[in-house]
Amino acid sequence: MPRDFYRQGTLTVARSLLDCILVHDSPEGLLAGRITETEAYTHDDPACHAFRGQTARNATMFGPPGHAYIYFTYGMHHCFNAVTAPEGRGEAVLIRALEPLAGLELMQRRRGPAAAALSLSSDSEAARIRLGRALCGGPGKLCQAFGLNRALNGTDLTEQGRLWIAAAPDGPPDAAAIVATPRIGIAQGVELPWRFYRRDEPYISRK
DNA sequence: ATCTCGATAGTCT
DNA sequence: GACTATCGAGATC
Numbered sequence: 157m158p159r160d161f162y163r164q165g166t167l168t169v170a171r172s173l174l175d176c177i178l179v180h181d182s183p184e185g186l187l188a189g190r191i192t193e194t195e196a197y198t199h200d201d202p203a204c205h206a207f208r209g210q211t212a213r214n215a216t217m218f219g220p221p222g223h224a225y226i227y228f229t230y231g232m233h234h235c236f237n238a239v240t241a242p243e244g245r246g247e248a249v250l251i252r253a254l255e256p257l258a259g260l261e262l263m264q265r266r267r268g269p270a271a272a273a274l275s276l277s278s279d280s281e282a283a284r285i286r287l288g289r290a291l292c293g294g295p296g297k298l299c300q301a302f303g304l305n306r307a308l309n310g311t312d313l314t315e316q317g318r319l320w321i322a323a324a325p326d327g328p329p330d331a332a333a334i335v336a337t338p339r340i341g342i343a344q345g346v347e348l349p350w351r352f353y354r355r356d357e358p359y360i361s362r363k
Numbered sequence: 364a365t366c367t368c369g370a371t372a373g374t375c376t
Numbered sequence: 377g378a379c380t381a382t383c384g385a386g387a388t389c
Contacts, residue, residue, distance in 0.1 A: 197381075204381085205381080213375090227373095227381085228372080228374095229372090229373080229374095229380055229381070230370085230371070230372085230373095230380060230382050230383080231372035231373070231380090231382095232370070232372075232383085233382045233383070252381085294382070294383070295382070296382045296383060297382085297383075341381055342380095342381060361382095
């Protein structure tokens with residue numbers, strides 16, 4: 157997606173990223189997934205890392221839009237965001253889940269024995285969904301599956317280099333097809349309905 | 364299906 | 377020294 161896509165306003169970007177394709181041309185292989193669940197974080201939102209000002213950790217959030225903000229949390233997980241606000245402002249969209257499309261075998265290896273034990277041949281629709289959610293059904297899971305870490309923090313997502321986001325093949329979902337709910341795992345700003353996914357989307361982190 | 368809890372280390376007060 | 381934009385295991389219903 158071009159730079160201007162990320163300048164539409166964080167809430168709009170969060171909805172418009174649904175169905176877009178995240179691609180990682182990693183040294184071990186090409187990985188791709190359809191974005192199925194997002195959350196918006198704005199500068200005046202107490203749950204946003206940028207709310208209390210710029211620090212070394214959140215610096216890329218204050219940089220130009222269209223770049224990756226990847227941080228480490230809970231001592232063992234990474235989270236991947238797309239920076240949205242104009243420079244100096246500190247806003248981003250958290251990618252919470254994907255439907256894996258390419259590189260599933262590599263994702264299984266990265267996700268560990270439990271995920272690797274699941275059948276890769278899509279015996280049934282239910283089995284495919286189970287596998288997809290085990291691989292990329294959560295912000296920490298998808299980072300592990302894709303091999304995303306702080307080394308990729310700040311990557312420009314608008315050019316096809318190592319990590320980028322491609323347009324939704326059939327365009328973004330209709331507004332009427334998108335559900336908005338409170339965000340997951342936060343202590344402040346719990347009332348804001350800034351988590352988005354398609355109605356009837358099976359590839360989400362949780363209900 | 365839903366819950367409670369522990370792991371684990373970087374960040375900020 | 378407290379907190380964390382999480383995950384998975386184990387208990388419970």
